[in-house]
Amino acid sequence: MNTAVINWFGPSFSELNPLLQHLHTQGAKLYGEVETRFGSGVAGWIGRRMAHKLGAPTTAGKVPFSVDIHHSPEKLTWSRTFARTHTVTSEFQPVKTYQQSGYWVESTGPVKIHLGVSTEGGNWQWLQQYVSLFRIPIPTIFRPRVSAGKAVVNGLYQFEVKISLPVLGLIFGYSDTLKKDDGKMID
Template identity: 40%
Template sequence: MDAVQTWFAAGFNQLHPMLQDLHRHGGQLHGQIDIQYGHGLAGLVGKRFAAKFGLPLSVSSTALDVHIHSDDQALYWQRTFAGATQRQSVFSPVGYWPAGYWLEKTGAVQLVLAVQVIDGGWHWQPLQCRLFGVRIPLFCMPQVRAYKSIENSQYRFYVGVSLPVLGFLFSYSGLLELI
């Protein structure tokens, strides 16, 4: 059994059947996404953060391909923006749903992410952030809103990031189809 099914255990059945199937068998998703940036200083900071994610900075819409799969150790997302820039995220499970969480490490940043299942959708709940192994205090921690759900037989996703004081930095979102 893969990491996702093992981590969710009986809770796996609370996910929408299309999300269950995607995580049970893996898959490639494709679609056009919308990219938004904050204004002023928040927009400048947002573009610096977004560049680390591989988002193109000069467009408000682009193609996104996401290859999702898991094995018994982790969940893997390979994102390709505009057919060129690739970013991989590896999520390692800790404990079991609903009290457990996932560790996502990207470069010097490590996130601790819980999951809520809302109307069959998978909603990440950031609990902790570390930079170079040092825990970021909650009042300084980026606020991340991220989810994946099903809408009209397509995969709806949203990722939005803001910072205390500065506000909204950037988001990317859209509807993706299984190809």
């Protein structure tokens, strides 16, 4: 099946780690635990409010986590479930192609983020380019900075997501390693 990811990357799809290639041709449900964290002071307060609005946990620490990854020729969909109760769904729409300096538009509720991609070392690192809320561009000085990526380490899917604000630093983040739903390493 041709997926949006395969179509967008074209021949550069082979630059990804073979296990990430498999993940983005078949889709999967990954599970495990994530470590959630928040900034301190005002940054932590903002991070907890943002996490609450997204449906993510508002306390730091390890929580059960799963992500359902679905593909179609038009888009990539991730449904992340924190603590078996809070689900955050994002749709990723490709724009142009990797060879054309294209990007992906992640939509999570009223937030849209334009994300380029780096495949250094066979990993997938999102490169934030633009953020809007209710279709209104957020000026750079107020724009949350999203750092996110995925890699395969020792046969496990490893990822990290960090959201920070200028001056305040980290407001919310989560990271760890996940296994495929069948309990086996990604293969």
